[in-house]
Amino acid sequence: MSPVMCFADRGFVFLSMPKAGSTVLQKHFARHAMILFRQPPGMKHMSAVTFEAVLAPWLERYGHPRDSYETMCLVRHPLDRAMSWWKYRARPEAQGQPNWTGDLTFAEFADRLINGEVPLGTSSNFVTDADGKVIVDRMFRYEHLGAATAWMAERLGIAAPDLEPTNVSPAREGEMDAATRTRLEAHFANDLTIYEQAG
Numbered sequence: 001m002s003p004v005m006c007f008a009d010r011g012f013v014f015l016s017m018p019k020a021g022s023t024v025l026q027k028h029f030a031r032h033a034m035i036l037f038r039q040p041p042g043m044k045h046m047s048a049v050t051f052e053a054v055l056a057p058w059l060e061r062y063g064h065p066r067d068s069y070e071t072m073c074l075v076r077h078p079l080d081r082a083m084s085w086w087k088y089r090a091r092p093e094a095q096g097q098p099n100w101t102g103d104l105t106f107a108e109f110a111d112r113l114i115n116g117e118v119p120l121g122t123s124s125n126f127v128t129d130a131d132g133k134v135i136v137d138r139m140f141r142y143e144h145l146g147a148a149t150a151w152m153a154e155r156l157g158i159a160a161p162d163l164e165p166t167n168v169s170p171a172r173e174g175e176m177d178a179a180t181r182t183r184l185e186a187h188f189a190n191d192l193t194i195y196e197q198a199g
Contacts, residue, residue, distance in 0.1 A: 003016060003026065003030070003036045003037050004016055004036070004037040004046055004051070004055070005025075005026065005029060005030055005033040005036055006033055006034055006035040006036070006037065006055075006059070007029075007032065007033055007034060007069075007152075007155070007156065008034060008035075008059050008064035008068065008069045009034050009064070010032075010034075010069075010155050010156055010157075011068070011069045011070060011155055012069050012070045012071070012072055012138075012152070012155060013051070013055075013059075013069055013070070013071050013072070014029070014071075014072055014073065014152070015046065015047075015048060015051060015071055015072070015073040015126075015136065016045050016073070017045065017073050017074060017075065017076075017123065017126050017127075018045050018120070018121065019076065019081050019084050019085050019088070019120070020073070020074040020075060020076040020081065020123075020142055021074045021076065021142045021145055022073075022074060024145065024163055025074070025145075025148065025149065025152070028149070028161040028163075029152055029156070032156050032158065037055070045126075047125060047126045047127075048071060048073075048126065048127050048128070048129075048135045048136045049128075049129055049130070049135070051071065052066075052129075052135060070137035070138050071135075071136050071137045071138070072136065072137065072138040072139070072140070072148070072151075072152075073126070073127065073136050073138075073139055073140075074139075074140050074141070074142050074145070074148060075123050075127070075139045075140070075141055075142065075194060075195055075198040076123070076141070076142035076195075077141075077142070077192075077195050078122070078123060078184070078188035078191035078192060078195065079176065079181065079184050079185070079188065080142070081120070081123075081142075082109075082110065082113055082120065082184060082188075083106065083176065085101075085118070085120050086101050086104070086106050086109045087101075089101040089102075090102040099118065099119065106175070106176060106180065107177060107179075107180045110176075110180045110183060110184055113184075113187070114183060114184070114187045122188065122190065122191050123190075123191040123194045123195065124190035124191050124193075124194050127139065127194055128194075132190070134194065134197065138151075138199070139194070139197065139198035139199065140198060140199055141195065141198045141199065144198075144199065145163060146160075146163065147199070149161065149163060
């Protein structure tokens with residue numbers, strides 16, 4: 001899993017949303033980070049609220065005031081993110097684990113997701129505060145990974161790397177029927193709004 005990558009000395013901090021393409025950026029940029037937050041496990045995918053409450057004051061104490069850097073993250077279309085999670089949790093090596101999806105159709109998985117039985121979390125919870133205001137300074141859509149990479153590389157003063165797929169979910173047949181799509185769009189209404197706001 002991808003850690004929070006802190007480049008406060010270069011003007012930004014990367015927050016790692018689960019199942020949103022962070023691993024490929026870690027592969028290319030982690031070695032340039034001043035700090036990687038990997039432990040405890042909850043820190044790897046800390047939300048913007050947690051960052052502002054816990055790490056921003058810590059960084060300020062060590063010479064990086066909050067107005068000296070931006071926070072950024074990748075945002076994936078919520079339905080694509082749900083499909084990716086369903087495929088990822090169907091890996092043979094995941095069989096026997098509580099969240100294994102190998103024996104579920106996507107529609108069945110969607111039911112569990114909507115009922116709160118699947119711990120995927122939401123984009124809106126990741127990037128907003130208690131009032132629903134987006135507090136991440138810069139958001140890139142998952143499919144605009146190249147733009148995110150170029151932006152990061154420019155600030156680090158390095159050439160933008162060639163991207164190669166990393167942590168790819170296994171191929172698995174599955175379709176999203178109209179009824180399931182409608183239910184998921186209603187469930188992820190806030191996430192869809194966040195996705196539309198991303199660049």
